[in-house]
Amino acid sequence: MSQEFLPFTRPDVGEEEIAEVVACLRSGWIATGPRVQLLEEKFRAYLGAPHALTLSSATAGLHLALKAVGVGPGDEVITTPMTFVATLNTIVHTGATPVLVDIDPKTFNMDMAQLEKAVTPRTKAIMPVHFAGLPVDCDALYAFARAKGLRVIEDAAHAIGAQYKGKRVGSFGDIQVFSFHPCKNMTTAEGGCLVTRDADVAKKVTQLRLHGLDRDAWNRYSKEGSQTLDVVEAGYKCNMSDLQASLGIHQIDKLDAMNEARQTHVARYNSLLSCEQGLTLPAAPDYTCLNAWHIYTPLLNLDEVNLTRDAFVAKMKDYNIGVGVHYTPVHLYSYYRTNYGWGEGSFPIAEDVGARIMSLPLWASMTPDAQDRVVEAITSILKENSR
Ligand SMILES: Cc1ncc(COP(=O)(O)O)c(C=O)c1O
Incomplete structure (x- = not known):
């Protein structure tokens, strides 16, 4: 028997990523900066989406997405039991109640036929998970959500590069959140990205990811940056760093x-x-x-x-x-x-x-x-x- 341990997964990081991390370290700018901006541009181009916001994790993305669409105490969010606990934890963090529907035995995705019985007057959003990278039935999901006036936050942690009926997950729909944890299809060591076509959600998440500052203020220490900022709400701290983006800008090219x-x-x-x-x-x-x-x-x-x-x-x-x-x-x-x-x-x-x-x-x-x-x-x- 071979003695070498075969892990269940391993990140595929090449020489380009290593050289980029070194260049980033030498550049003097290692927190959020130009490399994060470049990665966001690359996501927008890859997904054909107007807004792509990098974050410290997909967990942060799910949490901020829920906050951005106004989910809070008294609300219910429908999701699946067949997921990583972060999906439900983020709902709990907003003060809302997670409501589960069982999965389809073939795809292990949320069973869309069971959504109807999970809806109550308190339901605010649906948070499906594209399990293992297999897209949920988006036509059925969005038809239902539209009919009921519900927001959709797709937990797309597994699904970067996946396609539904020829369209990339993240190129259509309401909000998608991807993960770049080392076990995912592409990695930034830790990290995530929230994608949306909703300018209000994008603005809100931009504020929430950096303390509630009134604009994307990452460059306030540069010559162009301004120190005079307002805080419009008690935000969080879940921006991505340029060190992490150094991996991402090459990983996305290889995805x-x-x-x-x-x-x-x-x-x-x-x-x-x-x-x-x-x-x-x-x-x-x-x-x-x-x-x-x-x-x-x-x-x-x-x-x-x-x-x-x-x-x-x-x-x-x-x-x-x-x-x-x-x-x-x-x-x-x-x-x-x-x-x-x-x-x-x-x-x-x-x-x-x-x-x-x-x-x-x-x-x-x-x-x-x-x-x-x-x-x-x-x-x-x-x-x-x-x-
Ligand atoms: C389905 C699902 N949702 C959310 C997450 C959270 O991702 P992250 O580790 O980037 O916060 C994961 C991570 O494994 C996941 O598998």
């Missing part, structure tokens, strides 16, 4: 190629694993889309193996292979059980998927040899533990 490499790896996984009885491989939805494949998430068929998913993941570690779990449905965490009365049985499809899902190693520069190691380990474990 489509990196995503294509992910497609290739996924196609190879699908063909190598298609005969395994113990796994259900990811399925395509019945609408046209391009999955960004942030993660590759087969389900373990618990009726065909005598192992739990957690035992399976532990056995993969014995082979020196890291496997992720995305996600434990958020409603099963103790904070959400205690404060919202959720528990086993609240969202049965998410619970079934949550008990069986695993994220196999996947990143753009992953080699076929590394993939073969993963497939061989899976094959052995499934063979040894079949019912």
Whole structure:
């Protein structure tokens, strides 16, 4: 057995990014500045969107988006249990109440058919998640939101480069928030970007991300900058730095190629694993889309193996292979059980998927040899533990 640990993901950072970080350090301007501006220009061009605002994280982006559309105490926001906890936490931070709808068993995205029963007079917004980089059914989502007068904040943390019916996620719709955490399809070490076509939202987020200052005041220490600023509300501190943007301005140029490499790896996984009885491989939805494949998430068929998913993941570690779990449905965490009365049985499809899902190693520069190691380990474990 190879001794080298194979992680479930790895950032693909090249020499261009390294040289840019060094140049940024040498430039004397390492906080928000010209490199952040350039990255925002590149996002606007890539997405064909009028407003792209970089942030310290997608978590910050979701929070500021909710604040910018006026979500607060007494409001409800509909989202999915099959997500990272940040999605729900940000709703809680505004004082609003998260309301969950179960997921579609095929795509693991929010089941649009269940939105109707989740709406109340207090509903203010819907926050869908493009799970694993597979866009939600945006036509159904926006038709519903328009009919009910609801705002839409797309948690697009997984979905940079994804397309719905030939259009990039972020090029249409209300508000989208992307993540550039190191495990995402492109990275700025930590970071996020909020995209919108709504000038009022863009103005509000620009203020909120930097203390509530009345204009984008990052350059107040430069010759052109002004020290005379007003504070129009008690804002936050979640701007991106030029050091982070140094990575981003090269990552965005490589994004489509990196995503294509992910497609290739996924196609190879699908063909190598298609005969395994113990796994259900990811399925395509019945609408046209391009999955960004942030993660590759087969389900373990618990009726065909005598192992739990957690035992399976532990056995993969014995082979020196890291496997992720995305996600434990958020409603099963103790904070959400205690404060919202959720528990086993609240969202049965998410619970079934949550008990069986695993994220196999996947990143753009992953080699076929590394993939073969993963497939061989899976094959052995499934063979040894079949019912
Ligand atoms: C679905 C989802 N939403 C939000 C986030 C938060 O992203 P960030 O780490 O950039 O705050 C993540 C991060 O993993 C995520 O997967």
